[in-house]
Amino acid sequence: MMAPVCKLREFLRYLGEASIRYARESLYAAGYVFEIHKRTFRFLRHIQPKYGYRVFIMQMLFTGFEALWIIAVISLALGALIIIQGRSLLIQVGQGTLVYPILIMVITRELGPLLTAFVIIARSGTAMATELGYSVVSHEIEAYVSFGINPIGYLIVPRFLGVTVSMVILNLYFNIFGLLGSFIVTQFIKPLQMNEYVDNLLSYLTPADVFSSLLKSFIFGAIIACTATYYGFRVERSPTEIPQMAIKAVSRSFILCILADAAITLVYYI
């Protein structure tokens, strides 16, 4: 009789401790995100070329510019596939023009921001988490603190801005390549009239599509930057913690981006 009661108590204690731990961690993460945003406003108010600006530029170079070719390849292939397959299928039911709203829905509203986010998570999310984890282990962060240089203000804010802005810009490129570049690819396989294509595309593309796409990419960028840097800072002492935290940063970023995508899409349709 006593054994089941003891097990139940143990289970309840475990549950309670886990809840408190998660609540504490969530509060800490919320505080961290708040601090990033607070310091971002401060950074933007007092932006000076010598501090942080260079980190911001380098972050944009690595996260944005260097990922451009990957984004171009993915979006060109995706756009061309939708046009070729979608048109041949939809023309059979006399709804050939439906390919344009489908293209916009896939490239602009849904997969564009999400695939761009995935590329950035894979490239920059891991890199940031690893780099910051290493900085913690090698006491570089403590060195910043010892000189009164706030690590969030100096290290995180430029990265946060760099990733977020890069994400928005890369998403724009994804759209450019996906919507227009794929047209060029299609010309080699199944030619289409340029003016017909552009006119149709522009008549179906709404400001809400563009806004939703930009909003998503902005939020995804913020999520990736916050999550990657948060887990980078979660490394405490050992270098073996670095890959563990990098994996956590990637998986949490994926999940959060997909949840945010679902939430924004819901809001869009409500």
Next chain:
Amino acid sequence: MKFKIQFASEIVGIFALIAIIALATILIMMGINQRWFARNYYYTSRFASGKGLEQGMSINFKGFEIGRITDIYLTDENDVEIKFYIQDKYQPKVFENSVLQHTSSALGFGGDLIFHQGAQQTNPLEEFSYIPSLDLPEGRYLVTRGLVKIARDEDAITRVVDDVEPILENVNQLLLSLNTTLTALNDPGAGDSALGDVMKNLVRTTGDLSAFLHQARPGLNAIIDNLGNMTGDSRGLVTKLLDPKGSLATLLDDNNRLFDQIEGILRDAAYSMGEVRGFSTTFTTARPQILELLEEGRQAVRLSQDVLEGLRNNPLLSGGITPRLEAPTTQQGYRDEVF
């Protein structure tokens, strides 16, 4: 130092600039394409039902989008009022007596709101004017008077539907009138002119139906011939009814010949309606509305037959309506189907 690191600011600047220029270009092109800065002229219209109407629905004229619905609401009189705009370049085409028609498109993909221009070229209607729809009597009145240019739709199925709808409506109206008139015949005080009108309508309606069926499907010649015979019969009947002596007395004193004749016509009409319905079945998998309309027509004919029989079997004359064995209808809801 690596080139990329040395010129990082410049590279990032170009990278961002191209994206911003592209975004601005796309927005400007969207604005031009979607007429963000062009003038729109707003009008109102009314419909019997809001089903199939939605905000943002386009208004087409000869296959071109000329405007869109901006607002839909239910009035105190339970009509559905819409606000819509006509683009500035098409506004001069909005003549007086123009009407709107809401049609369901083929294969069940949404519907269309079609603009029909007034037949006579006038100054464009003023902004915020009321443009009637064919859903309501005022719109149909304009069509009957020939004040509207009705453009024929390109879509074969829609064309058939467009033709079937007014004809069936006429048949329905005719049979209802017939019912009313025959009922009135029981009233000793009633005159004979109403019955005459009814028969005239029947002539016109069957003529319309015949023309439509000729156009819609040459294979329906048998039906058309049937209707032709019917029409021929009714002409004799009409002549008889239009005779100044044609009256209740005529109706009652001819040993049921007139009754038999009317009944025969109605039977033929019912049969023809059945055949039209059969023909339409080919379309109905995609367009249940056609079958629904035909079914309504068939029921109207059947009702008229009942009324006529009731008239003949009037307790004053004979003994009531014989019970009818209910025949299963071909009209089925989607929920009745077995998947």
Next chain:
Amino acid sequence: MTYSTEIQNVRIVRNGHALLDNVSAGLEEGKCTVLMGTSGSGTSCFMKTAAGIMAPDTGRVLAWNQDIELMSAQQQFVFREKMGFVFQDAALWANMTGFQNIALPFQFHRRGMPQEKIAARIAEIAGEFDFTGNLDRRPVDFSTGEQKIISYMRAMILEPRILFLDDPTGAIDNIFEKRVLDILVKRKDQGCTLVVNTHNPTYTLRLADTIIVMKAGKIMEQGPASQVRASSDPYVRGVLSDALCLP
């Protein structure tokens, strides 16, 4: 007695292990305090807490009579300007050159200073350390000893009023060791407070005014150097080594 920094009843626990256990000590202004203890005794933790790098779980740390945790951002900024810290493993910023490592605190605390003046100041301090290597390299291209020297230069570039040195002689050769010691004595003579965590007898003998001996996060002995050196406690005598113990 004026303290540059004072820690009061500080306790720090990590993963159930007390790094500092109810520690109280004062670091006298213009004097040198030498921290000693076996490995893991909490000396590095003590230094980081006193420097305001590590926050205590309980207790408080005062810098010039101000609680570090309660300082405003501006007060923190001023306090950090007056403080230099040389880490045990140099802790240079890996993504910057040696020059940038030394220049960053300077740029941060002397905003608007022309690049030429910064370069001149760096050249001056490099001359003081007799450092002739090329500073335009990343830390990974320097030897561990060079990294430590750069770490010294970075900590001293702002002319701090209190200097924390965690294992100042680790990884550096004898010539540099002597050179650094001379520089530290000079700084002390100029009124700079020194907090040194070392086992080097030469450094202790030449620099120490006060000695704090720690064991398992607790202070075993603290007081004037002569007093501690005369301690009869076997642990203290073991830590001080024969060269430092007075008969």
